[in-house]
Amino acid sequence: MKVGLFIPCYVDQFYPSAAIASLELLEKYGVEVDYPMDQTCCGQPMANSGYEHYGKDAGELFMKNFGDFEYIVAPSGSCTLHVKEHLLSHDGTGPKIYELCEFLTDVLQVSEIHASFPHRVGFHSSCHGLRGLHLAKPSEIVGKDFNKPVSLLEKINGLELVKLDRKDECCGFGGTFAVFEEGISVQMGKDRLADHLDKGVEVITAADMSCLMHLEGLLKREKSSVKIMHIAEILNGNPIHS
Amino acid sequence: MAENRTHAEAAEEFLKDEERTHWHDDTLWHVRTKRDTAAQKLPEWEVLRENASQIKEYVLSHLDELLIQFENNATANGVTVIWAKNAQEHNDHVYRILQENHVKNLVKSKSILTEECGLNHFLEAKGYDVVDTDLGERIIQFNHQVPSHIVMPAIHLKKKEIGDIFHKHLGTDAGADDPQYLTEAARLHLREKFIQANAAITGVNFGIAETGGFVVCTNEGNADMGTHLADIHIACMGIEKLIPRAADLGVYLRLLARSATGQSITNYNSHFHRPSPGKKMYIILVDNGRTEQLGREDFRNSLKCIRCGACMNTCPIYRRSSGFSYGSTVPGPIGSILSPGIDLKKHSTLPFASTLCGSCSDVCPVKINIHEQLYKWRQVIAKEGNPEPAKKWAMKLAGKVLGNPTLYNIMGKSARTALKLSPNSLIYTRFNAWGKKRDLPEVPKESFKEWYKKNRTND
Numbered sequence: 246m247k248v249g250l251f252i253p254c255y256v257d258q259f260y261p262s263a264a265i266a267s268l269e270l271l272e273k274y275g276v277e278v279d280y281p282m283d284q285t286c287c288g289q290p291m292a293n294s295g296y297e298h299y300g301k302d303a304g305e306l307f308m309k310n311f312g313d314f315e316y317i318v319a320p321s322g323s324c325t326l327h328v329k330e331h332l333l334s335h336d337g338t339g340p341k342i343y344e345l346c347e348f349l350t351d352v353l354q355v356s357e358i359h360a361s362f363p364h365r366v367g368f369h370s371s372c373h374g375l376r377g378l379h380l381a382k383p384s385e386i387v388g389k390d391f392n393k394p395v396s397l398l399e400k401i402n403g404l405e406l407v408k409l410d411r412k413d414e415c416c417g418f419g420g421t422f423a424v425f426e427e428g429i430s431v432q433m434g435k436d437r438l439a440d441h442l443d444k445g446v447e448v449i450t451a452a453d454m455s456c457l458m459h460l461e462g463l464l465k466r467e468k469s470s471v472k473i474m475h476i477a478e479i480l481n482g483n484p485i486h487s
Numbered sequence: 488m489a490e491n492r493t494h495a496e497a498a499e500e501f502l503k504d505e506e507r508t509h510w511h512d513d514t515l516w517h518v519r520t521k522r523d524t525a526a527q528k529l530p531e532w533e534v535l536r537e538n539a540s541q542i543k544e545y546v547l548s549h550l551d552e553l554l555i556q557f558e559n560n561a562t563a564n565g566v567t568v569i570w571a572k573n574a575q576e577h578n579d580h581v582y583r584i585l586q587e588n589h590v591k592n593l594v595k596s597k598s599i600l601t602e603e604c605g606l607n608h609f610l611e612a613k614g615y616d617v618v619d620t621d622l623g624e625r626i627i628q629f630n631h632q633v634p635s636h637i638v639m640p641a642i643h644l645k646k647k648e649i650g651d652i653f654h655k656h657l658g659t660d661a662g663a664d665d666p667q668y669l670t671e672a673a674r675l676h677l678r679e680k681f682i683q684a685n686a687a688i689t690g691v692n693f694g695i696a697e698t699g700g701f702v703v704c705t706n707e708g709n710a711d712m713g714t715h716l717a718d719i720h721i722a723c724m725g726i727e728k729l730i731p732r733a734a735d736l737g738v739y740l741r742l743l744a745r746s747a748t749g750q751s752i753t754n755y756n757s758h759f760h761r762p763s764p765g766k767k768m769y770i771i772l773v774d775n776g777r778t779e780q781l782g783r784e785d786f787r788n789s790l791k792c793i794r795c796g797a798c799m800n801t802c803p804i805y806r807r808s809s810g811f812s813y814g815s816t817v818p819g820p821i822g823s824i825l826s827p828g829i830d831l832k833k834h835s836t837l838p839f840a841s842t843l844c845g846s847c848s849d850v851c852p853v854k855i856n857i858h859e860q861l862y863k864w865r866q867v868i869a870k871e872g873n874p875e876p877a878k879k880w881a882m883k884l885a886g887k888v889l890g891n892p893t894l895y896n897i898m899g900k901s902a903r904t905a906l907k908l909s910p911n912s913l914i915y916t917r918f919n920a921w922g923k924k925r926d927l928p929e930v931p932k933e934s935f936k937e938w939y940k941k942n943r944t945n946d
Contacts (some may be wrong), residue, residue, distance in 0.1 A: 254889060258899045259928040264935035268943075280939055286889035293843060293862065295869030296882040302890025360508045376845035383836045384523060385801065385849035387532035411516070415803045419842025425878065426840060427920040432508060432807050433842075434925075462925025 246346075247277040249314035249340070251307075253324040253454070254286035256475075259455045263475035264482070267320040268347055270481045276351050278318075281310035289327035292419050294421045297331075304332050316352070317342040320477050322374020322452050326353040329378070345477055346452050354449055355397070360482035362467045364448050367393055367441035367477075369460070370413040371453035379450065394452050394476055401479060406442035414440075418459035441443030441471070448472045450479055494840040498808035508926045512806040514642065519800040521749025522850065529741070539738050540854035543791035546729050547781060553696040553729050554772065560699025562763040566768045574604035577773045581606060581688065581721060582613060588719050590686040593600055593887065596692025596710035597621040599637050599794055600773060606688075617688075618680045620709040622673055629656040635810030637817055638747045638796035644808050677709070683879060687713030691724035691770070692793070693739060697732045700760040701770065704743060704753040711757050714791050722759065726777050727790040739793060742852035746795040779797040780828045785863045789824045798847035798857055804840050820847035824860040827868070835872040838864035863873045896936070903930045 248271065252264040272276050287307050288300025307328065311317050317340050319325045325344040333339055349355045374380040374394075381392035396402055417423070418435025426431075438460055441449050449471060451457050457473040464471055472486045492500075502508055526532045546553060557569045571577035577600075585593065593610075595601065595617055607617045607628075619628045623641040627634060629652050634640030641649070650664035659672045689710045693702040701722060703710045713722045730736060744750040762768035780788050799805045799819030810818035815826035815834055823837035838861045847857040868877070888898045906914065907930045915922040933941075 246584035254895070254899075259931065260905060261931050261933065261935035265938060268939075280943070282936065282940070282944075283892040285892055285895040289888065290889075291882045291886050293865070294878060294882050296871075296886065297866055299886030300889075301884050303887060306890055306892065329525040341536050347734050357769075372842065372844035372846070376849055383846070383849050385526075385846060387526050387529065392722075394823075405858050415842050415844035415846070417803065417842060419844075420877065421882075422839065422842050425875070426495045426498065426804070427923060428495065428502045429840075430842075431924045432502055432505075433803050436509075436512070436807075446820070458928055459726050459925065461928065462921070465926035466924060 246275075246353035247279060247314070248316040248318050249311045250278050250326065251284060251287070251311060251319040251328070252280070253319065253321045253418070254439045255456050255458065256320065259458065260475065263320055263454050263477055264477065264479040266475065266477040267318075270345070270349075270477055271318065273481070274349070274355060276353070277385050279314070284310045287324050287328050288334065289324055290420055292327065293419075294333060307332055310338055316340065316348070318345055318348045319343075320345040320452070320475060321454065322371050322378050322380060323353055323455060326373040344374055344380065344452060346374075346397055347378065347380055349397060349480070350393045352372070355400075358397060358400040358480055360480060361402035362482075362485070363405075363477050364443070364485055365405045365407055365446050366398065366479070367444060367446035367449045368398060369408065369416060369441075369449055369451040369456055370394075370435070371451050371456045372413075372415050374452050375413055379466050381413070397480055398450070398476070404479070405444055407441070407443065408442045411437075411440055416456045416459055418456050420455075421477045423459055430459070434459050437462055442469075446471060448474050448479075448485060450474050450476045452476050492814065493836040494808070494812055494814075495836065497812035497814065498804075498840070501808050501812055508807050510645070511643065511809055515800045515806045518748060519797075519850075520638075521798065522746055522797055523749075525745040525749040529745070534856050535662060535742055539742055539793075539852055540765060540791060541736050542730060542738060543853050544788070545731060547727070547787060547790055549731075550726065550729070550781065552732060554726060557694055557696040557699055557729060558772070560697070561770055562699070564699050566699065566761060566770055569769060569771045571771050571773045571775070573775045574773075577604045577723065577771055577775065578606055578609040580722070580771050582610065582718065584721055585610075585615070588686065588767065590719060592616070592618075592683045593622045593686040593688060594618045594680055594684040594709075594713040594717070595688040596690065596705055596713055597624055597640070597750075598688065598723050599634070599817060600690055601635060601688065601727050603775065604723075604773070606723075618677075618684070620677050620680065620707075620711075620713055621705070622670065622707060622930070625673060625677065626652060629653075633816070635818065636796055636799055637794050643811070652668060677712075680898070681712045681716050683937070684717045686714060686719035686721060687717040688721045688723065689714060691722050691728050692743070692771075693736060694724055694729045695731075695733050695736065696729050698760065700733070700758055701728075702736065702740075703757050703759065705754065705757075706748075706750075706754045708755045711755055714757075714759070716879065718766045720759070720762065720766070722770045724770055725773055726772050726774055727792075742927075743793055746797040746850065746852040771904055776829050780825070783828065785862055786824060786828060788855055789828075789857075789860060791855050792821050792825075793853060795852055797850040797852065801846045801850045802841075803844065803846070804842070812941050813840070820857045820861070821855070824855075824857055824864060827864050827872070831868065831872045835868045838868060899934055903934070906930045
């Protein structure tokens with residue numbers, strides 16, 4: 246099986262370890278991964294700010310790079326959702342995009358993960374993955390409970406997942422919201438962190454590096470020892486960040 | 488009020504009191520939790536939401552016919568039906584009815600529509616003392632405020648503050664904040680007003696086209712108390728409040744209170760069909776921009792709203808900035824998609840007061856795609872509204888860089904190099920909103936692309 250790996254721009258630039266872990270993880274499961282070298286961004290930052298038209302070039306470039314793949318995989322729920330909703334066709338033709346966790350659970354249907362992570366972990370449910378891609382059942386919705394990323398974390402040796410008070414509240418990142426509504430964004434981030442820190446987590450993980458970048462910024466400013474790690478790094482068996 | 492402030496500026500003000508912010512957030516989260524518990528008890532919840540959405544879909548696509556049907560049936564029942572194109576016409580009609588019937592004292596139960604039309608101020612300017620009889624509304628009326636929430640209008644006030652307001656206006660003991668004591672005082676005060684009233688104004692939760700009847704939902708029974716005692720009943724109704732059949736009502740009554748407060752049903756769901764002998768009943772059907780919103784394909788289903796307020800209770804931004812930060816009659820997520828349709832420039836920051844987390848759409852009992860409409864309003868505002876110049880410039884530049892791989896690679900590398908080499912005093916300036924309270928990510932020694940080139944390709 247050959248997939249095109251889409252690494253969102255800010256992950257490429259600031260969090261290469263999350264991207265490397267995603268690549269290695271897919272390779273471990275026998276997937277032939279191609280990483281188109283001319284890729285940049287899906288255009289979401291512009292579009293969510295009201296400037297879809299300024300994101301057009303990025304969108305066209307994305308399709309030039311990925312248009313011929315059957316599967317595209319990205320370690321980001323948010324970018325995956327944007328590509329799915331705004332760039333790919335909705336009539337069943339052309340490539341299908343999956344967020345990394347759902348690719349593992351739904352397409353590869355992995356039953357075992359050979360990794361160990363003996364730490365207390367808080368899982369942050371990123372909104373676009375949760376409510377846009379349906380990676381889990383949102384707490385607002387009535388129905389059968391499921392959570393694809395958590396089902397993967399539960400397969401990790403020694404990993405102790407904490408129970409949060411508000412299991413799927415937004416962290417307050419929201420793209421340019423983080424800057425243009427700085428006050429609320431920071432307050433939301435602090436509140437979200439408090440929920441994790443109260444439970445004594447060592448690591449906060451998520452399927453979206455953008456939420457984690459925001460939370461990490463707050464943690465580092467407070468000189469906290471709590472680490473953030475992309476879920477791919479934990480699933481890939483990477484040790485806790487030093 | 489936040490008339491000329493951006494949402495962010497108003498929120499900044501609210502956030503200064505962190506303790507109060509936490510209290511407000513926790514209070515509304517508690518209501519959201521009660522809503523979840525109530526919803527989870529109904530296995531058919533999602534089907535109910537879908538039904539409610541579809542019925543309203545039918546209403547919106549047959550609004551013209553249903554309104555005429557409603558008017559004809561109500562008229563046949565002996566109700567006077569009046570049409571008002573806008574807020575001014577609505578207010579003028581109310582005033583005329585009061586004059587014609589020599590009304591001196593009037594009571595009013597909760598109606599967001601009359602807030603939208605500014606009826607209280609209008610009538611007060613004409614010399615009327617408008618007595619709001621909903622407890623929360625009476626509190627904010629004493630306090631010279633407008634509702635901060637459409638279901639719980641005084642949710643921004645703490646018990647102690649309400650005690651102080653009552654001490655000042657009702658003569659309760661200084662410092663007393665026992666809810667039962669205060670409610671009793673309000674009850675005695677309002678009983679006096681009810682007895683004296685010649686006219687009662689109510690809103691309408693549901694107008695039933697098939698019967699010409701309408702339903703008013705209150706938890707306090709204040710609409711009933713007012714209308715039963717007064718000779719004149721004026722019901723103010725937005726034209727989108729229709730449902731086709733009486734049989735459809737059950738769908739909405741099961742959803743409304745559960746979504747709003749977590750109750751299984753509102754305490755009083757009062758059905759009005761015709762005036763009692765010797766009394767008069769009026770329905771004022773108000774457009775005030777609704778037809779225009781109906782004509783906007785991307786935004787029309789915002790008119791499905793049954794005003795439960797669930798989107799406010801769940802919204803992490805609303806909970807941390809309060810209703811006043813929106814500067815519009817209907818605050819919160821639903822207000823942020825309704826208000827730009829009324830005044831795009833004035834409300835141009837509201838669709839950005841969201842992370843697009845989508846929780847509002849998931850709690851909405853009539854399945855309005857609120858967060859998708861926020862996204863769509865953003866596109867409209869960037870083109871024809873009042874966009875912030877700095878944002879426009881930044882997005883244009885970002886679009887250029889991210890649309891071109893060579894430029895992206897160069898810019899990425901130089902940005903990382905600059906971040907690595909610059910002292911913090913240059914990075915964390917007042918122009919860097921990110922860095923006021925957050926650190927930037929540590930700069931890695933190479934991008935993934937650079938790593939990939941070295942480790943996975945033969946170049």
